[in-house]
Amino acid sequence: MAEIGIIGTGSMGSMLIRSFIRSGILKPEEITASNRSEEKLLRLAEETGINRAASNRITAEKSGIIFLCVLPDDTEEVITEIKDLITDEKILVSVISDVTTGKITEWTGKTAPIVRVIPSVTSHRLCGISVLSFDALPDDKDRQKIIRLFEAISKPVTVPEAEISAYSDIASSSPAFIAGIMKEFSGAAVRHYGIDQNTADMVVRETFIGTAKLIEHDYSTFESLIADVATEGGITGEGMRVIRENAGELFTAMLKETDRKHKLVSDKFR
Ligand SMILES: NC(=O)C1=CN([C@@H]2O[C@H](COP(=O)(O)OP(=O)(O)OC[C@H]3O[C@@H](n4cnc5c(N)ncnc54)[C@H](O)[C@@H]3O)[C@@H](O)[C@H]2O)C=CC1
Ligand SMILES: O=C(O)[C@@H]1CCC=N1
The missing domain is CATH 3.40.50.720 (NAD(P)-binding Rossmann-like Domain)
Structure with missing residues (x-):
């Protein structure tokens, strides 16, 4: 080398x-x-x-x-x-x-x-x-x-x-986006249920680590993991419905902004 x-x-x-x-x-x-x-x-x-x-x-x-x-x-x-x-x-x-x-x-x-x-x-x-x-x-x-x-x-x-730049968003910017989502999720639970911030942060963090391990070792698709958690007629399905209805729009809005910034910088250095 x-x-x-x-x-x-x-x-x-x-x-x-x-x-x-x-x-x-x-x-x-x-x-x-x-x-x-x-x-x-x-x-x-x-x-x-x-x-x-x-x-x-x-x-x-x-x-x-x-x-x-x-x-x-x-x-x-x-x-x-x-x-x-x-x-x-x-x-x-x-x-x-x-x-x-x-x-x-x-x-x-x-x-x-x-x-x-x-x-x-x-x-x-x-x-x-x-x-x-x-x-x-x-x-x-x-x-x-x-x-x-x-x-x-x-x-x-x-x-x-x-x-x-498309792959940069989903690979390289992604650790920040994922940490940002965890922070917002924990913050929303604190606001809605009035629970303790530090405990909520720890629970979300540990659950994220556990989920990453499951995705690494046990589940080949996101859907199969979702299916195992979302009990038929249960609680998780209600939350998943809100994610399905809203998250696509959220991420599209986010990617429009990152794409706009990529273009702004690359136009300067074309
Ligand atoms: N931070 C990240 O996760 C990622 C960053 N990048 C890209 O990597 C590049 C660097 O990003 P970071 O490391 O985050 O920035 P940074 O600001 O932490 O590091 C830039 C370094 O360049 C040095 N520098 C500036 N002018 C110099 C010169 N004339 N000669 C020698 N050194 C000089 C600065 O002293 C500084 O240590 C950026 O162009 C960014 O787009 C790409 C992928 C991921
Ligand atoms: O935020 C940035 O500009 C760099 C590029 C991808 C991750 N960090």
């Missing part, structure tokens, strides 16, 4: 570093990272044992696979800084939402191999989904290298670049 470079060690960059090491797919000495704020990088390097680079140029120079883990608005500056070091032998992996490979190619000024990846915080636990798009990485051996990395920390799903 080529040396890995990580530019930007915020939430995603640091998650990738910790998870690649925890999974055993990379050794700390195979990773070099740089970040705008020195202090954050220093603490991460001390914790993990990775190589700390004093500049993005050093990271790019040392690495065969360069991960771009900065915000969309910082991407052009980073690419401008390193573009003369990007060669056909190196693979650029962008985890940046809504910045197209077309725009990255324009900024690099060359057709270097680029992969777009949307990771997820679930990879902290070496599970969940990473969404991969190889529209700008034709070489199969290079594709396999990237897939191997993400197989170690998640279940990789490959999609066309045109669909990456």
